[in-house]
Amino acid sequence: MVPVVERRMIVPNVHVLTVEAPEVAESVRPGNFVILRPDEQGERIPLTVADWDVEAGTVTSVFVQVGASTAKLARLKAGDTIPSYAGPLGNETEIGLFGTVLLIGGCYGLGSLLPIARELKAAGNRVYALVEARSSYLVYWQDRMEAVVDRLIVVTRDGSRGYKGHVTRLGELLTLEKIAPDRVITHGCTFHMMTIARETKPLGIKTIVCMNPIMIDGTGMCGVCRLTVAGQTKFACVDGPEFDGHEVDWDEFLARREGYRAEEIEPLHRSGCESRF
Ligand SMILES: Cc1cc2nc3c(=O)[nH]c(=O)nc-3n(C[C@H](O)[C@H](O)[C@H](O)COP(=O)(O)OP(=O)(O)OC[C@H]3O[C@@H](n4cnc5c(N)ncnc54)[C@H](O)[C@@H]3O)c2cc1C
Numbered sequence: 102m103v104p105v106v107e108r109r110m111i112v113p114n115v116h117v118l119t120v121e122a123p124e125v126a127e128s129v130r131p132g133n134f135v136i137l138r139p140d141e142q143g144e145r146i147p148l149t150v151a152d153w154d155v156e157a158g159t160v161t162s163v164f165v166q167v168g169a170s171t172a173k174l175a176r177l178k179a180g181d182t183i184p185s186y187a188g189p190l191g192n193e194t195e196i197g198l199f200g201t202v203l204l205i206g207g208c209y210g211l212g213s214l215l216p217i218a219r220e221l222k223a224a225g226n227r228v229y230a231l232v233e234a235r236s237s238y239l240v241y242w243q244d245r246m247e248a249v250v251d252r253l254i255v256v257t258r259d260g261s262r263g264y265k266g267h268v269t270r271l272g273e274l275l276t277l278e279k280i281a282p283d284r285v286i287t288h289g290c291t292f293h294m295m296t297i298a299r300e301t302k303p304l305g306i307k308t309i310v311c312m313n314p315i316m317i318d319g320t321g322m323c324g325v326c327r328l329t330v331a332g333q334t335k336f337a338c339v340d341g342p343e344f345d346g347h348e349v350d351w352d353e354f355l356a357r358r359e360g361y362r363a364e365e366i367e368p369l370h371r372s373g374c375e376s377r378f
Pocket residue numbers: 134145146147148149150162163164165166167168169170171172209213290291312313314315316342358359362365366378
């Protein structure tokens with residue numbers, strides 16, 4: 102059993118989960134993910150690692166409560182245990198000297214980009230972060246990100262902090278901020294990443310996205326996480342989860358994600374929870 106060190110809501114609907122997993126903490130790299138189960142009956146939940154502490158033997162992820170399984174996670178408290186926590190899984194983020202890198206995070210991606218920002222900075226890059234949220238009260242870890250990157254830009258849909266609008270303003274924002282990225286890396290919800298990939302394509306900026314399909318084993322055995330990238334079938338768990346966003350077949354990906362919607366809503370009704378969708 103894996104001890105929960107902390108589970109805390111940091112902004113509405115977004116939680117931090119820290120567990121004691123010394124073996125994972127020792128070997129995890131930026132961009133890796135873990136697969137955990139909230140209880141013995143629970144389905145497997147993939148979460149990207151957002152931080153870790155080798156000395157304390159702890160690993161932290163940020164998660165958004167979207168359905169029945171993440172609702173179970175949101176009820177955990179310090180001192181509880183979870184039955185399984187497997188990782189690190191997936192390939193780590195490619196770290197190199199790219200020049201100027203822009204990290205763009207929405208929802209849980211604000212957290213999972215933090216270790217990537219640290220490594221890219223240590224590798225000598227100029228690193229900017231752009232955070233997108235519906236409103237200022239949904240922006241978290243701003244101080245932690247600001248401590249690492251050269252500049253942090255905030256975009257809120259209601260204009261309550263930073264620029265008003267959406268990442269669809271990306272081209273204009275790059276001009277206003279005088280940033281010419283050699284590479285964009287984006288983490289977060291699917292629609293957010295797809296929008297960014299569509300914005301950067303005409304600008305010719307290489308864009309890495311972190312794909313988040315349904316997963317079961319996370320080791321390339323079941324095929325559930327398959328997606329099409331550059332016309333080829335890939336498994337997000339072993340070939341990714343990061344891919345070139347300009348090569349992903351987004352329409353197919355979104356259609357596959359929607360495939361189990363009825364089954365995903367059913368357990369929410371049984372548990373008396375409301376679906377956000
Ligand atoms: C490699 C990987 C890393 C991930 N990292 C994180 C992370 O760090 N933090 C985090 O919060 N989530 C992350 N996810 C997504 C997370 O695993 C799912 O949100 C979670 O499993 C949903 O379980 P659920 O039962 O609560 O919701 P479900 O009942 O499975 O889904 C509820 C609703 O949310 C929609 N939905 C579920 N998952 C996604 C998704 N990935 N993209 C778009 N819509 C979705 C469904 O279509 C459905 O309508 C990651 C996924 C993968 C594959």
